Amino acid sequence: MTSIESPQPAAFSFEGLSIEKVIIHKIHPRSGSDLVPPKTSQKLSVFPQEALDTLQLRIQKALGNKSHGIEMSISLEDADSFFQKSATMLACSDQDFILKSQSLALDLSKAQLSTNAPGGMLAVIRGRVGDKDHPFLAVIKADIQDGFRANEDDDNVNVEYISELLLTEAQRLYKIGLISPVHSRAPVNHLYSPSDYRAFLFDHLMTATETRNAAAYFYGNFLGMSIQASSKKLTQDFFEHTRTFIDTAPISTEQKLDLHEALRSDLKSQAATISVTDFSEKHLPLGLRESYSSFMDSKSFPKNAVIKDNEYINAKLKRRRKYVFTNGVWLSTPSESDENLLKIESLDEKGTTIVTINSRLESQK
Amino acid sequence: MSAESFIEYLEVNRSPLEAWGRFIASRIQSSLIESGHSPALIKIPVLPRVKDTASAVGKIGRKGYDNPILQMTDLVGIRFVVLLTEDIQTICDIISTEPSWKAEVSKDFLLEIENNTKSFDYQSKHYEIRPLEDFVTDDISVSKDLCCEVQIRTLLQHAYAEMVHDNIYKPKGLVTTSAERHVARSMALIETTDDLFSRTIKLLDDANAPRVAFAKDLENIFRDHIGGQYIAPDSKTSLLIIDAFSDILEPGLSKKINELLNSKKYIARKIKERASTKGLFSNSVILFVYWLALNSDSTTLKARWPLPGDWRSLNLVSSDVNC
Numbered sequence: 048m049t050s051i052e053s054p055q056p057a058a059f060s061f062e063g064l065s066i067e068k069v070i071i072h073k074i075h076p077r078s079g080s081d082l083v084p085p086k087t088s089q090k091l092s093v094f095p096q097e098a099l100d101t102l103q104l105r106i107q108k109a110l111g112n113k114s115h116g117i118e119m120s121i122s123l124e125d126a127d128s129f130f131q132k133s134a135t136m137l138a139c140s141d142q143d144f145i146l147k148s149q150s151l152a153l154d155l156s157k158a159q160l161s162t163n164a165p166g167g168m169l170a171v172i173r174g175r176v177g178d179k180d181h182p183f184l185a186v187i188k189a190d191i192q193d194g195f196r197a198n199e200d201d202d203n204v205n206v207e208y209i210s211e212l213l214l215t216e217a218q219r220l221y222k223i224g225l226i227s228p229v230h231s232r233a234p235v236n237h238l239y240s241p242s243d244y245r246a247f248l249f250d251h252l253m254t255a256t257e258t259r260n261a262a263a264y265f266y267g268n269f270l271g272m273s274i275q276a277s278s279k280k281l282t283q284d285f286f287e288h289t290r291t292f293i294d295t296a297p298i299s300t301e302q303k304l305d306l307h308e309a310l311r312s313d314l315k316s317q318a319a320t321i322s323v324t325d326f327s328e329k330h331l332p333l334g335l336r337e338s339y340s341s342f343m344d345s346k347s348f349p350k351n352a353v354i355k356d357n358e359y360i361n362a363k364l365k366r367r368r369k370y371v372f373t374n375g376v377w378l379s380t381p382s383e384s385d386e387n388l389l390k391i392e393s394l395d396e397k398g399t400t401i402v403t404i405n406s407r408l409e410s411q412k
Numbered sequence: 413m414s415a416e417s418f419i420e421y422l423e424v425n426r427s428p429l430e431a432w433g434r435f436i437a438s439r440i441q442s443s444l445i446e447s448g449h450s451p452a453l454i455k456i457p458v459l460p461r462v463k464d465t466a467s468a469v470g471k472i473g474r475k476g477y478d479n480p481i482l483q484m485t486d487l488v489g490i491r492f493v494v495l496l497t498e499d500i501q502t503i504c505d506i507i508s509t510e511p512s513w514k515a516e517v518s519k520d521f522l523l524e525i526e527n528n529t530k531s532f533d534y535q536s537k538h539y540e541i542r543p544l545e546d547f548v549t550d551d552i553s554v555s556k557d558l559c560c561e562v563q564i565r566t567l568l569q570h571a572y573a574e575m576v577h578d579n580i581y582k583p584k585g586l587v588t589t590s591a592e593r594h595v596a597r598s599m600a601l602i603e604t605t606d607d608l609f610s611r612t613i614k615l616l617d618d619a620n621a622p623r624v625a626f627a628k629d630l631e632n633i634f635r636d637h638i639g640g641q642y643i644a645p646d647s648k649t650s651l652l653i654i655d656a657f658s659d660i661l662e663p664g665l666s667k668k669i670n671e672l673l674n675s676k677k678y679i680a681r682k683i684k685e686r687a688s689t690k691g692l693f694s695n696s697v698i699l700f701v702y703w704l705a706l707n708s709d710s711t712t713l714k715a716r717w718p719l720p721g722d723w724r725s726l727n728l729v730s731s732d733v734n735c
Contacts, residue, residue: 062734063678065685096689100728107731113710178676337709350734 058347059118059177059227059245061111066099066174070145072152074159074188075166082160085152085169091141102172105214106185109223109249112350113324116249121226121241123271129154130246130271133184133226134239136173144173151186158269162261165190168213176227183227188265189213190220222250222262224270246272247351254352256319278356285321285353286314286360288346292339298332300410306330311364314357322352372400418472418480419465422487426462429488431552433460433560436513436541437490443506453502455567456493460560463487485518485540486561493570497610500537500564507539507562515541518561521569525603532599534573534581536565568602622661623654627697629666634696637673637680642687642694649719650697656718657704669703682732692725705729 069092075083094102110116121130129151136147148171155169170187191213195206214221230243248270252262266272275281293306309330313321323343327336344350357364370378370391380388390403437458445451463471463486477483492503507515521535539562546556565573576595580587617624627650634643654661673679679702686693692701704713710730717726 060734063676063682063732064734065678065681096685100686100724104727104731107734111731111734178678180678333711336711 058344058349059229059247060350061107061176063178063180064103064107064111064174064176064183066102066172068141068144068173069094069099069102070148070171072149072169072171073166074152074155074169076164077156077160077162080160082156085149085156087149087152089145091145101214102170102187105187105216105221106172106223106225109218109221110225110247110351113322114249114351115218115251115254115320115322116223116247116351117253117320117354118275118349118351119246119248119266119270119272120275121244121246121271122267122273124238124241126238128271129186129224129269130226130241130244131239133186134228134234134244136171136184137182137228144171155186155188155265155269158264161268162264164264167191170214181227181229183225185223185225186270187214188222192217192220218249219251222248222252222265224248224266224272246270248272253354254318254320256317259319274354274356278354279358281349281353282314282321282356283359284346284348285323285343286310286363288343288348289326289339292342296335296338298335311366314355314360314364319355320352321355323348323350325352378402415469415472419469421481422463422465422468425487425555425558428552428554429462429558429560430460431549432543432554432558433462433488433490435549435554436460436560436562439510439512440492440503440506443510444502447502447506449502453494453499454492455495456491456570458490458492460488460490463489481557485559487559489561489563491563491565491570493565493567495567495609496613497566497606498613500566503564504537504539507541511544512547513541513543515539515562532596532603534576535569535599535603536563536573538563566606568606572599572602623651623658626661626666626700627651627654630669630696630699633666633670633673633699634683636670638683638687642684643696644691644694646691646695649692650695652718653697653700656716657700657708660704660708665703669699672703672706673699676733679732682728686728692719692722698725698729701726701729702733705733705735710735 070088070090071092072088073086075085077083108114124130132147132151132154136144139147151171152169167188167190170185170189172185172187174183174185175181176183191211192215193208193210194212194215196209198205198207225247226244227247228244232240232243248266250262250265252258253266289310290307293303293310296303296306298306310326313326313329318325323340327339331339340350367379367381370380378389388405390405392401392403393399394401437460441451441454441458444453463484468480468484468487471477471484472480475483494500494503516539517537518540519536519538521537524533525535541560541562542558543554543556547554572595575598578584580592580595627647630650631643631645634640679699683693683698688694692698705726713726713730717723719725
């Protein structure tokens with residue numbers, strides 16, 4: 048490892064995701080400031096294959112490759128925490144699974160007691176993921192929507208109104224937390240160690256800084272997760288690797304300048320997360336997208352999103368420096384410019400300035 | 413043998429002759445299917461025809477047969493009409509390898525062409541087929557002396573034969589030399605056209621050989637890793653997908669797909685789970701879709717996906733491999 052930071056963990060892949068058990072409970076919004084207990088199921092849900100496939104699509108789309116899902120740190124690890132309960136649920140009897148999932152439903156109701164969060168359904172899911180078939184436990188809080196269903200008979204197509212619809216493709220209407228062990232070890236004093244687990248979150252509220260606080264009841268209070276300490280390093284990696292990619296891409300100098308500027312402005316923006324897919328789809332020409340994502344892949348940069356934290360790269364994100372002259376001429380230099388790039392000597396008596404640029408003219412626009 | 417006793421013989425043997433003809437027809441058709449050919453190879457339904465008494469007696473008079481029961485080899489006849497000259501050979505192979513009868517070639521047009529290079533005449537392949545032993549079929553005893561004439565010809569040769577049989581060979585009136593010249597010319601055309609048909613099919617087969625071989629490989633890999641019981645073949649859909657990504661086919665691709673199934677065990681599991689409900693997951697081409705999802709970028713894959721009625725299968729595959 049050449050990095051001074053903690054070594055970057057191996058990429059986590061959401062391939063081969065399979066669902067083994069599901070139970071669903073109903074969460075109510077608070078009533079005034081009082082807790083309304085969830086309506087809990089006593090039995091596991093039995094789904095046909097198509098329904099399991101759809102659940103798989105929702106989870107993988109939200110957390111997997113090209114998603115806005117983010118890896119999180121596990122910060123609450125006491126016996127009552129989501130982490131300990133869910134780690135136990137990875138290998139337990141159906142009866143225990145049902146009981147623990149009911150207590151998670153109550154935990155979620157409590158976690159949203161201080162907010163105006165709506166009610167909804169809580170799905171607790173156990174399954175396997177990755178080419179090594181690691182177990183995972185996921186919770187999905189799905190908001191209720193309304194919608195229609197189509198009924199067809201021989202003569203007509205009718206639509207029927209449905210007031211309680213959930214888990215449609217609309218990603219604004221569900222949140223997911225997921226943990227999966229990368230090392231399987233027995234608990235010590237009935238407690239599992241967070242360092243053996245990877246934790247992931249999808250919540251559209253996390254993607255913008257303005258809404259991140261509104262997401263806290265779910266990821267912080269309920270899941271006991273926090274934003275990874277490695278966000279700063281990951282943001283720096285994203286910046287450096289993307290810069291290298293732009294510099295070595297087979298495109299004109301002008302296009303390179305534009306892309307560098309796009310990178311700078313994405314990092315300075317209000318968006319709370321960054322991802323290879325977002326940058327690629329927003330800025331890169333079609334022909335470069337695949338090589339960019341495989342380049343970032345080769346640098347082990349996550350395939351989903353990461354929380355943006357510019358602390359390590361603030362200096363590098365400064366705007367280019369601009370020199371403006373009285374006759375309308377202006378020069379622009381990289382933000383970190385110094386005497387090595389150019390020297391400005393003013394000869395006031397003649398009203399002229401001598402600018403010495405330590406380089407050759409490459410292009411003109 | 414007197415004409416009366418021959419007529420009697422023919423009446424007694426009418427139904428055994430027909431049964432023998434039917435037996436040969438059905439045996440050849442089932443062998444055709446067993447050897448992997450389409451029943452559609454035969455273009456005209458095969459029906460045994462027993463010679464009617466008057467025409468048989470007439471023929472005895474014309475040819476001067478002294479033992480018509482043995483000498484008349486066409487008392488019952490069946491005819492196979494196919495599209496291509498190659499298809500004739502397919503049927504000949506079945507006839508000559510069938511263990512329950514003995515078959516002799518009585519007319520071979522290819523041999524005749526070789527011997528008469530300068531003329532164009534009736535073309536067809538004829539066999540005389542007799543049972544090895546007396547036997548019973550459909551509750552009817554068939555003697556080993558019964559002979560069935562089997563004719564095999566192409567559709568175009570058949571058209572020629574129909575034309576010539578009634579108008580030139582057994583004319584109702586005068587046949588002028590120029591009429592004879594005309595049919596000879598038409599046979600020259602027919603021979604040329606049959607040859608062009610064969611070449612056309614050969615050209616098409618050659619062009620499609622890689623994709624056909626690839627589809628076959630996929631089916632074998634599917635049988636090995638997932639199981640033959642999950643396959644519901646739909647070659648139209650398979651070829652649609654293979655053609656949409658034909659530029660990606662390369663030698664050794666089947667081997668790579670096989671390795672993929674070894675390295676990612678969940679693929680076989682996912683296919684099994686969905687094989688009973690999802691059309692495309694019970695089609696061996698799904699293996700190619702997995703390979704595409706992993707090895708081509710998703711924009712291209714979506715832009716070229718040839719099944720507008722089935723995006724879900726593609727979404728599920730992409731989700732399975734996390735791409």
